[in-house]
Amino acid sequence: MKLIDTIRLEFSPLIQDIIYLDSGASALTPNVVLDAMNTYYREYRSNIHRGLYDFSERATTEYENARETIAQFIGANRPEEVIFTRGTTDGINMLAELLQDRFEKGQNIIIPVTEHHSNMLPWREFARRQGLEIRYIGLKGGILDELALLAAIDEKTALVVIGHISNVLGTIHDAKKISDKAHKVGALCIVDGAQAVAHIPISVSDLGIDAYAFSGHKLYGPTGIGVLWVNYTLLQNLKPHRTGGDMVEYVTLDTMEYAPIPQRFEAGTPPIAEVIGLARAIQWTQDIGWEFIQNHEQELIQYMWQQIVSRPWIELLGGEKSIPRIGCFAFTIKGIHTHDISYLLAKQSICVRAGQHCASGITEKLGIAGSIRVTFGIYNTVEEIDILMRELDSIYHKFQ
Amino acid sequence: MDDIYREYILDLYRNPLNKGKLNHYTHHQQGFNPNCGDDIKLYLDIQDEIIVGASFDGVGCALCIAGASITTERLKGLSIAEISTISAEQLYQWLGIDMENTRIKCVTLALRTAQEMII
Numbered sequence: 001m002k003l004i005d006t007i008r009l010e011f012s013p014l015i016q017d018i019i020y021l022d023s024g025a026s027a028l029t030p031n032v033v034l035d036a037m038n039t040y041y042r043e044y045r046s047n048i049h050r051g052l053y054d055f056s057e058r059a060t061t062e063y064e065n066a067r068e069t070i071a072q073f074i075g076a077n078r079p080e081e082v083i084f085t086r087g088t089t090d091g092i093n094m095l096a097e098l099l100q101d102r103f104e105k106g107q108n109i110i111i112p113v114t115e116h117h118s119n120m121l122p123w124r125e126f127a128r129r130q131g132l133e134i135r136y137i138g139l140k141g142g143i144l145d146e147l148a149l150l151a152a153i154d155e156k157t158a159l160v161v162i163g164h165i166s167n168v169l170g171t172i173h174d175a176k177k178i179s180d181k182a183h184k185v186g187a188l189c190i191v192d193g194a195q196a197v198a199h200i201p202i203s204v205s206d207l208g209i210d211a212y213a214f215s216g217h218k219l220y221g222p223t224g225i226g227v228l229w230v231n232y233t234l235l236q237n238l239k240p241h242r243t244g245g246d247m248v249e250y251v252t253l254d255t256m257e258y259a260p261i262p263q264r265f266e267a268g269t270p271p272i273a274e275v276i277g278l279a280r281a282i283q284w285t286q287d288i289g290w291e292f293i294q295n296h297e298q299e300l301i302q303y304m305w306q307q308i309v310s311r312p313w314i315e316l317l318g319g320e321k322s323i324p325r326i327g328c329f330a331f332t333i334k335g336i337h338t339h340d341i342s343y344l345l346a347k348q349s350i351c352v353r354a355g356q357h358c359a360s361g362i363t364e365k366l367g368i369a370g371s372i373r374v375t376f377g378i379y380n381t382v383e384e385i386d387i388l389m390r391e392l393d394s395i396y397h398k399f400q
Numbered sequence: 401m402d403d404i405y406r407e408y409i410l411d412l413y414r415n416p417l418n419k420g421k422l423n424h425y426t427h428h429q430q431g432f433n434p435n436c437g438d439d440i441k442l443y444l445d446i447q448d449e450i451i452v453g454a455s456f457d458g459v460g461c462a463l464c465i466a467g468a469s470i471t472t473e474r475l476k477g478l479s480i481a482e483i484s485t486i487s488a489e490q491l492y493q494w495l496g497i498d499m500e501n502t503r504i505k506c507v508t509l510a511l512r513t514a515q516e517m518i519i
Contacts, residue, residue: 335414337461339436343503344405355437369437369459399410399462 003292008379010284019350019384024167024195024328024357024375026217029281033221036280037273047269049246063272066279067262073282074193074212075203076229083228083265084275088194089118091213091228094265095190096122097241098230099159105131107158112137112173113361114144114166119192119213120361123161132158139365142319143171150181157187164196164212168359168373169318170328172200179209188234194218198377199297199326201290204229216274220378221281225274235261242267285378293378297327300376300385304329307389313396317362317371327376330357333392336399338370344395350388404497405462412466417473418455419465425453431513433505438464442472442513449480454514461506468510470494480518486511 008014010030020028040062046055048063064079071079085091109132111123127134133156137149144166153160160182165172179189193214196202204212211234216225230238240247240258244267250257258264285293305321308314308329317330333341342354355370356363363370374388425443432439438460445453454472474494475483488508492499499507 337437337459337464339438339461339506340405340463343461355435369439398405399413 003288004296004379004381007288008381011379014379017349019348019387021374021376021380021384021388022351022353023198023218023377023380024373025353026223027198027220027377028379029217029222029277030220030284032284033277033281037222037277040273040276048272049263059272062276062279063270066275069279069282070227073202073286074197074227074229075205077205078232080261081204081229081232081235083230083262084270085213085226085228086224086271087215087217087226088116088192088213089122091226092119092190092192093122094228094241095211095213095230096126098238098265099126099188100130103130103132103158106133107156108133108135108154109158110135110137110149110152110160112144112149112162113139113365114169114359115161115163115361116167116192116194117358117360118194119161119163119190123159136361139362142317142366143169143323144173146174146178149178153181153185153187155185157182157185159188159190161190161192163192163194164202165193165199165326165328166318166359166362167195167328168330168357168362168371170195170325170330170375171318172196172324172326175209176207179207183208195326195328198285199293204231210234216278216281219278219281220285221278222271222274224271225278227278232261235265238265240264240267244268288378296378297376300380300382301325301327303382303385304374304376307385311389311392311396314392317366327380328373329375330371330373332368332371333396336395338372340399341372341392341395345388345391348387348391350391352388404499404503406496408496409462409466412469413462416465417469419457419469420455421457422453422455425455427517429513429517431458431509433460433464433509436461436506438506438509440464440468440509440513442468442510442517444475444514444517446480451475451478451480451483456510460509463503463506464509466495467491467507471510471514475514483514483518486515 011028044055044058046059048060067079067082071082109127113136135152175191182189188210190211191209193212197214198219210231212229217223247264247267248256249259315332338354353373422443426446427444430441440456440458443455454475456468
């Protein structure tokens with residue numbers, strides 16, 4: 001059996017003959033991850049960092065091992081830099097709270113218009129509260145104008161926020177170059193890695209950035225779990241934003257002493273099963289290996305390009321073929337509303353996304369109502385692209 | 401191809417009825433479906449409590465545009481009081497389709513906008 005067939009067997013929804021092309025919204029979850037979470041509930045269900053009994057020790061060990069797995073996976077210098085969150089949105093909101101009162105009124109924050117709302121709205125609110133000027137960076141040639149972004153950074157810049165990969169255009173941004181420029185003026189660089197972690201190897205240390213947020217459910221893990229990675233030096237200077245159980249070392253009625261990093265940033269009982277599930281998902285993808293994942297996804301990307309180029313009525317967003325991208329293709333078809341397209345595809349059990357994809361800055365700049373977005377995961381095949389294209393042909397001709 | 405996309409609907413989408421702003425109107429209101437992006441503006445010319453002119457403008461899916469075409473067509477000549485008597489089922493019948501829950505908001509956008517306008 002080919003590796004791709006073995007991989008597909010891990011995903012129960014695929015057995016029901018659906019064609020799942022919406023992994024950019026949420027990837028399917030392999031059985032090994034479900035099993036890992038099930039094992040926790042069935043065999044050692046207990047809280048972490050508390051009980052002295054075996055179950056609790058095992059839960060604590062699995063939970064902290066998961067942190068190490070994740071730290072290694074993203075190239076963190078130390079596991080303490082990994083803070084568990086509910087997802088990317090939660091992580092970025094958390095960071096926006098942690099960074100309060102560090103900047104001066106009149107400083108600026110750089111936000112690309114390509115950002116997902118999760119990496120735009122928390123910072124807009126942050127800017128409003130802190131009195132920062134917002135500098136939006138627009139598009140050039142259909143993609144983020146990175147040169148304009150670099151040029152916009154000046155000595156008054158407090159923060160530069162950037163999606164590692166656009167969730168609409170699929171284009172990969174040069175986070176290292178942007179971060180280097182931000183650091184030259186003493187600004188922080190915060191990266192939304194939601195679309196990146198499942199598709200390209202990451203090293204937060206090599207990127208030299210200050211913070212990186214991502215979600216488990218786009219990485220073949222469960223929902224409700226995400227990671228906020230923050231550089232340890234910065235983390236040491238941040239005051240916990242939430243208080244409660246498990247984040248304190250010592251409490252009297254008049255005093256409290258924070259628990260060590262990262263526990264001080266994880267108040268309350270975390271989603272333990274989901275943390276274990278996310279680590280299992282990462283182990284599973286790493287057992288398959290980046291070489292296979294990237295070769296396989298490149299094959300899908302190249303094939304998709306051929307199909308799109310041979311259909312001039314498909315208007316692709318996101319610039320030229322030479323621009324580095326992941327398997328994320330957003331497009332419109334002239335004369336057909338995206339809702340009609342996605343509905344008719346859904347009738348054939350083809351799952352795609354239609355609309356603004358939570359990144360309305362792009363649609364606003366391009367002057368379009370929305371687009372159809374096809375995103376690939378590890379389990380997709382060329383045959384599925386053929387079926388998608390056959391249906392798109394049929395829809396196109398129906399509307400002519 | 402799905403049943404609700406029959407030729408009549410597609411024809412109304414390609415060649416909508418009453419599309420564009422009325423030269424003379426007394427009432428206008430926006431209708432918006434945030435989930436799918438249907439975004440229309442409805443114009444009514446009401447004289448002595450009778451709708452003498454109706455049109456719409458904007459963007460939407462095939463079902464939204466077909467629904468707005470037929471709604472504006474049928475509104476003409478009705479009294480204000482009669483607007484609220486038009487049911488969604490009546491609209492589906494005029495369009496000749498059996499509706500599914502997921503698309504009801506598209507088809508009825510113009511009708512709901514008209515009914516909200518005169519409340």
